[in-house]
Amino acid sequence: MNQIGRPLYFLALTLWVGALWTIGGIVAPTLFSxxxxxSIAGAIAGRLFSIAAWLGVGSACFLIIFQIIDAGGQAFKRASLWVVVLMLVLTLASLFGIQPLLAQLKAEAMPREVMESLVRDRFAAWHGVSSILYLIQCALGGALVVLETASGRR
Incomplete structure (x- = not known):
């Protein structure tokens, strides 16, 4: 399993963290500029963030399962496992908590644009929370890559 599992582990990690950084750091800012x-830029960016979140959920599940199979009970003593768990929790909070709330606020604003409506302040506040959680995920992802490449486990 290690001959196939370890490369798949690093591939899943790279895919997840790379998607976070690429979409948040390059694609979304480019869309808005x-x-x-x-509103079109926001709709496209929102869809891409959703895709990245589902990619993260799948990757996190694989990473957690692999670490537990690979290290058994010792996996729970590894910082890398807990970083993945925290990233997964943040992803799920965004995917099932904040994103639906933002969608609801957009719907309440109709037919106006959300930033021209009465829900503007609530939308901006929740969008800010979402952005902070996303930045934390990006930082944790970077830390996870460093942890895993520095660990020497191959």
Whole structure:
């Protein structure tokens, strides 16, 4: 299992963290700077963040299962396992808590744009919370890559 599992582990980790950094750091800012219509940019970015979240859920499940199979009970003593668990919790909070709330606020704002409506302040506050959680995930992902590459476990 280790000959196949370990490369798949690093592939899943790279895919998840790479998606977080690429979408949050390159794609979303580019959408908002390149498109005139901020609502279209927001809709596309929101869809991409959702895809990245589901990718994260799948990757996290694989990473957790692999670590437990690979190290048994010792996995629970590894910082890397707990970083993955924390990233998963943040992903799930965003996916099932904050994203539906933002969608509801957008729907309440209709037919106006959300930032031109009465729910603007609530939307901005929750969007800020979402952004902070995303940045924490990105930082944890970077720490996880460093932990795993420095650990010498191959």
């Amino acid at each position: 390149a498109l005139q219509d901020r």
